[in-house]
Amino acid sequence: QMPRGNLETIHHRALVLAQVRKWLDGRMFREAFECMRKLRINLNLIYDHNPKLFLENAQNFVRQLDSISHINLFLTELKEEDTTMTMYPFPVNTPGQLATGTSGKKVDIVCDALRSAMESIDQYKYSLSILTTHVKKTVPELEVALQKVHELRVNPPSATNAVSAEEALKYLLFLVNVNELYDHSLGTYDFDLVLMVAEKSQKDPKEYLPFLNMLKTLEPSYQRYTIDKHLKRYRKALRHLSKCGEEHFTEALNLVKDQRLYGEALGLYPANSSQYKALSCAYAEYLVEQQQAEQAGLLLWRCGETARALQAFVGSASWRSALCVAEQIPLPPDQLALLARDLAEKLVELRRYTEAAILLEQYAKDCEEAISALIAGAVWEEALRLVYLYNRQDIIETNLKPALLEAFSSQTAFLETQRTMFIRHKTRLAVVRELKEKARLQLLDEDVPDCPEAELYSEASSAMTGSHAGSKYSHSNSRISSRSSKNRRKAERKKLSLKEGSPLEDAALLHAMAEVVQSVDKMREEVHSLLKALVLFQFDGQAGKLQHAYGDALQMMEAGLPEVWEGGLQLTQAPITGPNSTANSITASFQQPRPSATQESETPPPPKIRNAVKWKLSILK
Amino acid sequence: QMPRGNLETIHHRALVLAQVRKWLDGRMFREAFECMRKLRINLNLIYDHNPKLFLENAQNFVRQLDSISHINLFLTELKEEDTTMTMYPFPVNTPGQLATGTSGKKVDIVCDALRSAMESIDQYKYSLSILTTHVKKTVPELEVALQKVHELRVNPPSATNAVSAEEALKYLLFLVNVNELYDHSLGTYDFDLVLMVAEKSQKDPKEYLPFLNMLKTLEPSYQRYTIDKHLKRYRKALRHLSKCGEEHFTEALNLVKDQRLYGEALGLYPANSSQYKALSCAYAEYLVEQQQAEQAGLLLWRCGETARALQAFVGSASWRSALCVAEQIPLPPDQLALLARDLAEKLVELRRYTEAAILLEQYAKDCEEAISALIAGAVWEEALRLVYLYNRQDIIETNLKPALLEAFSSQTAFLETQRTMFIRHKTRLAVVRELKEKARLQLLDEDVPDCPEAELYSEASSAMTGSHAGSKYSHSNSRISSRSSKNRRKAERKKLSLKEGSPLEDAALLHAMAEVVQSVDKMREEVHSLLKALVLFQFDGQAGKLQHAYGDALQMMEAGLPEVWEGGLQLTQAPITGPNSTANSITASFQQPRPSATQESETPPPPKIRNAVKWKLSILK
Incomplete structure (x- = not known):
């Protein structure tokens, strides 16, 4: 067939x-x-x-x-x-098996x-x-x-x-x-x-x-x-080697260092053994290299390596732990005082004045220096507490009052620059938005369905980063928050430029304004304590002026925020309809870059004004 | 004619x-x-x-x-x-006069x-x-x-x-x-x-x-x-009366009290006069009534009324100023110690443990109580500093270690409840959104131009406020942020209900989730210091578990946020077009309530996760 x-x-x-x-x-x-x-x-x-x-x-x-x-x-x-x-x-139309719960x-x-x-x-x-x-x-x-x-x-x-x-x-x-x-x-x-x-x-x-x-x-x-080492199974290898007795410990330590198995290694030896100590020291050395000196200090301290622990704690400005270790060693009083001064100097550099003062007062036994640090840090109440505790009222006239007046001047000057910057940015933002809105309407008129202008606007600028006057201003007598977050934000903003005409100028302006508002809002606590100190020493005039200037600045910025942050939104939320509109053109008119939500990295959320933090004195008019 | x-x-x-x-x-x-x-x-x-x-x-x-x-x-x-x-x-077509700059x-x-x-x-x-x-x-x-x-x-x-x-x-x-x-x-x-x-x-x-x-x-x-008094021009009246000599001062003081012209009055008398003092006292009395005892204290202190100033400062828990005044009086040592203990007790109630400890240590000279306060407040490093400063290492075994283990337990338990709550809310939110999306599509099908469903969704709920399990949980050994802001947020949320089927249930869920995320993110510093203390005392197992649990919780929440906060946005951002759509229906599909910006009070902004705050120990696996 x-x-x-x-x-x-x-x-x-x-x-x-x-x-x-x-x-x-x-x-x-x-x-x-x-x-x-x-x-x-x-x-x-x-x-x-x-x-x-x-x-x-x-x-x-x-x-x-x-x-x-x-x-x-x-x-x-x-x-x-x-x-x-x-x-x-x-x-279709078959009830599919629901996702079975089997994990x-x-x-x-x-x-x-x-x-x-x-x-x-x-x-x-x-x-x-x-x-x-x-x-x-x-x-x-x-x-x-x-x-x-x-x-x-x-x-x-x-x-x-x-x-x-x-x-x-x-x-x-x-x-x-x-x-x-x-x-x-x-x-x-x-x-x-x-x-x-x-x-x-x-x-x-x-x-x-x-x-x-x-x-x-x-x-x-x-x-x-x-065998495990031959097979590159280093964790297992270490586990077996740890059972081979002290004569193999050097080999184990080298394996740990080579393969960075410090954490595992510590679990394999009893905490009070000499091996544990040796491993801790090796780990600590590694951690110090990795800029983790504080954790190194903890490891060294707990295994009794106090001298090295002290070094690690000093290196990481972990002053409390450093002092504990120093007392445990124990360091002779004069060396302890020297250590305290060293650490205090570091902390002052880090603008951690209150902590520096504790060191100077309690360990270096130098109340005068402690008070100086507090005055430099604008920690008025604590400075005054030490003045009275050590009966050094003379410092009020010689240092405290002049510092108060200086703080008043620098704060009012700072407020003035922030006000000016906010207004300048706000004015410019209105101009930029108007220009963009005009450009948008023009492009929509041509009814291009793929909305190329959205791309145009969101294109990252390759222009140079505009200089940002705000971050340059540094005012003395004021604590400044962690540098790290500031740097991070700066990096994020690198692609944004305040230069006139840069593609993301509006976003850059929003970022700059958010920063201005944030920096002014952050002053609440500091202004409050400065106001109280000024009043206490009868500087009612200066206190009144500062309260007025700060209240004005806050109010001006708070009143400006809705327009600045929702202004763009309202503009684009009106649909462009009419006899010539098409489904695409209407859709396009909604899909404009919005100032919020979608373009997270480009437009920051509106800055928060912490109205819950009360700073005004009712006794000032 | x-x-x-x-x-x-x-x-x-x-x-x-x-x-x-x-x-x-x-x-x-x-x-x-x-x-x-x-x-x-x-x-x-x-x-x-x-x-x-x-x-x-x-x-x-x-x-x-x-x-x-x-x-x-x-x-x-x-x-x-x-x-x-x-x-x-x-x-039209006339160039109108531009807004003249005349103010x-x-x-x-x-x-x-x-x-x-x-x-x-x-x-x-x-x-x-x-x-x-x-x-x-x-x-x-x-x-x-x-x-x-x-x-x-x-x-x-x-x-x-x-x-x-x-x-x-x-x-x-x-x-x-x-x-x-x-x-x-x-x-x-x-x-x-x-x-x-x-x-x-x-x-x-x-x-x-x-x-x-x-x-x-x-x-x-x-x-x-x-005349001025007759014309009810009290400010002018006071100014003239202040020039009438001491025999009229009682009358002036009464006028000041009646018309609450304290601020003006202080400006009319020299700061070192007896009248100034009397006015300050009267003002202070009034301020105390107005819950402004701290400012009252400042006025009393600066005019030399130390005893009354002390009372005002104690009343407002202004402990630093209270102690300054006490030293100025000067209070005998035993009374100063009593005062310090009183104030410390108040501060502990306010969860200001570090400050309480300063009082107990430096003024009540009771290092044991000071250390206890620090341990209660989970201020481990500072507690340890005092332990070594006063050579009281015995406290480590009797109090510090048990407290560390307790803190470990309560923190892990707290994390677990927050995790559970986040997941429960997230699951429910997905359901609610799906239901609303279905309702929306149904209504859009009927092409109602005025978009009544938007109204339906944004209608404030008159339903009872759902009980909120999150805020009920209180965990010991942890500082809790200012109550006031919590209360404020609660009031804002009153109209939102977590009850199933309430009109704003999705917004209520977002609020609840934001709070959960915030409360977990806020633990960074506390977890970091607890981890270090646990490691120092060889509680590596617990430290590892806590680091794991906290890392997991943070990661889970951070990963869940985009879906939760932008999920709704993406749903509504797809335009509803098609053969049956009209300009109105497309417009309506965009004008749905969006989870961000427009409905500020109803949908909170996504909570911030402070990834810049490092908390992990690299020595823990």
């Missing part, structure tokens, strides 16, 4: 899938499998179609297929992908389920498939597979359908690269297994035998360490 | 205005005025049409009109309104300009109009007007066209209510003037003569005080 052409092998995919689904629903796995194999339908569907049903019928599935090679085929085709979502979506990886779940099914049916018959389930797992369990092969060799099963160790190993080598398998066999520390794999491999016995023989001469822990 | 009907009096308004404008441009004020008066065009236009031109030609205007009654008519019709903006807008009120500007013009032309002829310019000012200058009338009476001018004092007063009484004029005449402290007005008025001489006679017997300052 002549072939009748290919016609009979043409199937309608949808019809076939429907049939496969029916079989699967009916637990007729064999029929489904045969059909899918023949028509090259991805076998994952067997599981994906109804994972719960499959897992409940794993034994059933094995029994129906009843073929090692078929099961292996299914196993090797397993992928994480859910084919009902990608290749074979459920037909974990699909491949691992299926492998584990089938292995347990096969083991309960006939572990000898299915041993090759069982090996496959180990190899296929997300993290292949090669050691376990090798162990099973080894078992076959040591205790050859009497069952007639059992495979030999030889066959099993051959199969494994078919699944896995031989060098990988050799390494993993080494990793079991079982030399029989290693030899078995080595013999099957193409490796030269002259190459591996000397190594294996050398290993055999070693003490067990050290042997394992050597 | 018979009347020819009204036809000739009908004019086209636009043509007339055009003619008036031409006259005004040509400085033909007389023609313009006559025409406008006849056709009842608002006379303000004479100025409004071109303010600069008018002011430059004020004399010209007066000369052209050359009529007291016409000038008075113009003056009395003056209003702040700009008629070119309201009644008589410039014709101040229009009425005042015109009055002053015309007065100076008339005075330079003929102050006698125009004296009635000059009086009008005083009366018409925003704040009528009645005293000046009266003074001018008085001048006419005392020195009757020889000019023939001058009006008599009699006539002028009559005219003034026509413009101003007689009682008001009488009061103002009294206010000039000029009895001649008073009598002149009184005689012209309908007042009974039996009524005012005794009062005037009584006044005449008084010492000048006291006389003025009596």
